Amino acid sequence: MSGIPLGVLDLVPVPSGSTAAEALHHSIDLARQTEAFGYARYWFAEHHLNPGVAGTSPAVVLALTASATSTIRLGSGAVQLGHRTALSTVEEFGLIDALHPGRLDLGLGRSAGRPQPGASQDPPFEGHTPNGLHIPARFSFAHLLGHPRVALQQRLLNLPGAQPQDYAEQIDDVLALLRGDYRSPEGVEARAVPGEGADVQVWILGSSGGVSAETAGRNGLRFAANYHVSPASVLEAAEGYRAAFKPSAELDRPYLTVSADVVVAEDDATARELATGYAPWVRSIRTAEGAIPFPTPAEARALPWTEADRALVADRVETQFVGSARTVADHLERLQEATGADELLITTITHDHEDRVRSYRLLAEEWRRR
16 A cells, blocks of 8 residues: 555644644644655645634645755645636746745635535445445535625635636636636736746545536546545545546546545554544534634533534544554555545644644554555
């Protein structure tokens, strides 16, 4: 399995009792250390209005991280195009590529904040795959439709009266600006400097077999499927991407990475203790409260908890891979085999920075042995 590269997805989590500044320092330190551990990529997610997540601007954070690392690929997982333009995105990554050429992954996604329908209402599979990977029932975000905090996020992120561009069309514009052959419908050219000719890998991130998977496949781009966010539809996303794939100048065959939420420790019991805060953290996201600062195990146990809370987060908790390095690597092998992933993208959140670093180190050591 060491032939399957591992990457890192970092939300820049803010632990309870800490600050956003400390979280940023810890993320840059983690990037340095995972580079030494042999991880292939380090991606920053984009989230807004979350007290417990400081990763609001992937381009800014990866620019800072590029100066602190030397070989690991750095990227966005993902830029939310729903409240950005193709030009601003290409120019930002072009600026970074000008100083750190050949190291950037431009991961593109649709805007978060508004629940998005999947390609179908029912997952193609529920239960366990033949090799034992758990595929839970599809989670519904219907309770967030019209939620005032969701509406507020959209209002604060978008200019008054602005309407998001069609996603597939926006991807076409990004690619044209990078190639240097963009033309408006009226035939007027636009040149993104810096940006045009930037040596970046373009990725599409998606949680279903819908428009994101189809857009990635149609353009012959790399695709990242989110098992850690939407485990019910990961197989659908992988299959939809492959079904839509057309060879391009970039790729002659589909290329897929799949994310997983992971906590590794010296033994299963210790890992479960470190992961205690995960359920209330997910609950805070799914109630639109905004991700809370990640609690200590003791703080998490002291929080009120109901059966409704348990049901709200069950799919995420049941598909988080928690345990010793051997236990977690076994889970990751099943995920890779079930999805046919070419790479795996690991996201780990613990309260203490040292535990998060140790989790990535132990996993890398075990992965190399396989």
